[in-house]
Amino acid sequence: MDEGFTKTRAMNFPRQVIAGHNCVAQVGTVCEDLELKGTALVVTGPTTGALAAKPVKDSLAEKKYEIQQIEVGAATQQNLVKVEEVAKDVQASFLLGVGGGSKIDLAKLASANLKKPFLSVPTSASHDGLASPRASIKDGGNSLSLNATVPMGVVADTAVIVKAPYRLLAAGCADVISNTTALLDWQLAERLHTENYSSSAANLSRYAADSIIENAGSIKPNLEESVWVAIRPIIISGISMAVAGSSRPTSGSEHMFSHYLDKTAPGKALHGEQCGVGSIMMMYLHGGDWHRIRQALQMIGAPTSAKEMGITDDQLIEALVHAHEIRKDRYTILGDRGLTPDAAQRLANVTRVI
């Protein structure tokens, strides 16, 4: 017997994932299949509520579930407390996040804190968090990325998601495309610091990114088929985090660049848009094929420049120079010292970002 061996690893996955046309009508059946009982709490928002919460509730009612609903706004600590209080008041036995990223994050965190099952029913797909165990929440001025639990079920209705602004889907695709550099950063950290690397997680993450890049030509506005092409890689990207037990396979230097912009240029570009542009530049630093990333983003209609992100050249350079300070524990191509302003300028010029 090998007594030196001490490794263990646990993985939690969604048990049911359904994507496609009108599948929101199957939410009740999914809950029944998962043997969920009692009261369902639908966590939704004022705008998305009307769009998707009604068919979700109709489907739950058909299966005789007690249904309660809470409408909330942004993913803030305050709203999280509100969701948890309502869930306790109505004695919810499970939660459903029906909406965009913030509603899903709130339902995800509340259900993790209350140890209740949770279903993700996205009405848009602006990042790869809809099937992941990670959630971000604002606490005061800070945005925290937290570990929660992976959804027990994911129901992604292409007929619903196609009605969301196309910009959101394009951003979700860009977020997944940015896995390409996150993976190179992870490999670098493994080589330099023997950081734990999971090839199964990496393969899922790479598959998701390649699949979006290879199908970039068929991802277009107002086309339900485009949502179909994009949504599965977006879900798989989230699952790669569940396999790794961290966001490592999907978040590297390009995400640090994006998090820095969240602080200095809030409300300009979307998370995925920033990560996509970051990925073009980080791929250049890795010596990889940054043209491939840029072309795919352009085909999809996601930004590839500071101007298209609505930020100034100075804001972009500053973010490049300081990105390495964002997560000291996460080693990337930016190293411990980051870029000098001159190098940042050159990088942004060469890759046509400014």
Ligand SMILES: [Zn+2]
């Ligand atoms: Zn991301």
